[in-house]
Amino acid sequence: MRTADNILRTEAPVILEMHAAAARRRASGRALLHFGQAVPDLSPPEEALAALRAALDDDALHAYSVDPGLAELRQAVADDYGQRWGVSLDPEREIIITAGANHAFFQALLAVVNPGESVLVPTPYYFNHAMALQMLGIRRRDWPMMVSGDRFALDLGRLDDGLAVDTAAIVCVNPNNPTGAVFTPPEVQALVMRCAEGGQVLLYDEVYGRLCFGAESPLHPFLVPGGRESAVVVGSFSKMFGITGWRVGYLIAPASLCEQVLKIQDTTLICAPVAGQFLARECLRSGEVRLAEYRRTLARRADRLAELLADVPELEWRVPGGALFALVAYAPEVPSRRLALDLLAQEDVVTVPGAGFGPAGEGHLRISFGFADEPELAELVRRLRRFLRNYRIR
């Protein structure tokens, strides 16, 4: 059957490659250790599930909501922004509830960028963002991150080099996927100011925004002068409440853009899944305590992993400031896909090869610790040490 060129050209998501390889390994009878997909080991709060069970009696839960989403959930997002950032959002005109943050990002991109124009993407990138660009015929301009000490950081000195006349937007995922870096207030500020000045849109993905390990959150772009007019923010309730399967996220943008995005929302989805919207709203009510606990758990895991990996000379730790993973550099001169597959074959450990996040990810493995308790981390490192000590390409 005929297939569109942009789709043929779109790279396959690295996660699916690793899923397939893991499934083959599992089918041969092996138990695997999972450090691949970025999923949290959270489940929704019992109070939220109880409310959902009761609400299933109401026919309204089974019918379409309005396109932008349940008014209660939009109001809850606005309230949350008010409390955390002191930012006042109009829930009627500036917030759209989507089927997850990927759906929100795709809509934002389609709404803002013309085919043939370019978008500046810090690399390594989140692969679904690169795929969205490819399938919509938008050119990606790569802006390699730098390593500052033991952390990934934006290379602000090269920001202007990255921009071209046709650059319509700049992407920023903060906390970052795949590096786990949390970009600092000066970094966020520089991005917003550059966009405000040049007329680019800042596509700001805060999917992991509630999972920052430090006491401080990153600066929100809306707090920088010009940010409200320049940034489209996408986010999700998935990772913070353990409801990845419910597909509920959001998009925040100026009212005039939201009006345009609603055309896309109606055409691609109509409305976000309503029961999931209800559940997200209940999670915002009762999930904060658990979220704070989970954030501390993740910080502890990251610290523990750093300690343990200090004993593996072939690996170089990159400190994550948030999110569920770290992108670790390795010494062997071998493509990361190869290394990840060999690690799976020899040690039954699932990771994500850095090359799946673009050329700048090469030489790294992404290790997700969202789902791994401390004994599993110790086992992971034991296997990594054994694997790398004797590693030879076969």
Next chain:
Amino acid sequence: MRTADNILRTEAPVILEMHAAAARRRASGRALLHFGQAVPDLSPPEEALAALRAALDDDALHAYSVDPGLAELRQAVADDYGQRWGVSLDPEREIIITAGANHAFFQALLAVVNPGESVLVPTPYYFNHAMALQMLGIRRRDWPMMVSGDRFALDLGRLDDGLAVDTAAIVCVNPNNPTGAVFTPPEVQALVMRCAEGGQVLLYDEVYGRLCFGAESPLHPFLVPGGRESAVVVGSFSKMFGITGWRVGYLIAPASLCEQVLKIQDTTLICAPVAGQFLARECLRSGEVRLAEYRRTLARRADRLAELLADVPELEWRVPGGALFALVAYAPEVPSRRLALDLLAQEDVVTVPGAGFGPAGEGHLRISFGFADEPELAELVRRLRRFLRNYRIR
């Protein structure tokens, strides 16, 4: 904020215009009669809801499924196709569960058609299809339906005139939205054969496929020689089980295309909402009896509406063979948006103006009876008669 040209050019969905007008009217204290949006007055079977309630205890329901969807639901779709059509589908490679049929159609279009190419669309069209074309920079070639007796039909004699060298696909919604027409086996056969011969893809939307009033279903394109290789089928569980809010549909295509569509699925959604997938699977198990009843109810409503409208000389009935609505022609020489807004303002009746389905819909109103019992239909016709008898543009 900068906005992409294709999005600015995309028409707003007519349903949202009418929603907004209806909301203003309601806010002024009026109770409205709803014949606008195509929603069924079904709720999910109690057995299915009970199964869902129990399943909420299982963390698997809250986490991502694999991208193509729950294996049990894909198997159920394959089983259903086997039983109803004698068609054998590979649930592993030929079925993808989507966030509703709009999402499936959008993915199919993006996967199959290059920007700048054209797609042949019978008109009046389903507005979200036209919008999908516009936002992806695909040209629409209109192929006006004809009226044969008192029914809408495809004008097969003009099929070849409609095709151009760059026509990549032909759309067919059967039963049709907005006309309610059920295209006959020769019509479906002609479309498939034309596509198989010319290399176009038939984008076949069977959202209302289980809501045919007659004993017979339309011919399925997969039963026509070449159909399996030429058609992408999209559908939904929303309308047949009353679960529009859960956002679960499907896409069926050759394995090679499904592999490409999964890139889009991963990028735009990751996976369909998992609890909704679970519910759809349970509905397929226990919802058939209710569905058969509902189909009879709809047929009775359509007959009743035909009888009642025979007394309104300004209206010309178009017999629907399925779905939830009819597209009725009216005599006054006035744009349908104007007529629909006046009908709302004067009689508190919500319909959808035909012009929202493209120029070929002008001079018609779409009347949905998915949610209207017989007394409401009588009241509708009473008001229509009064409204049209004295209608003057003010």
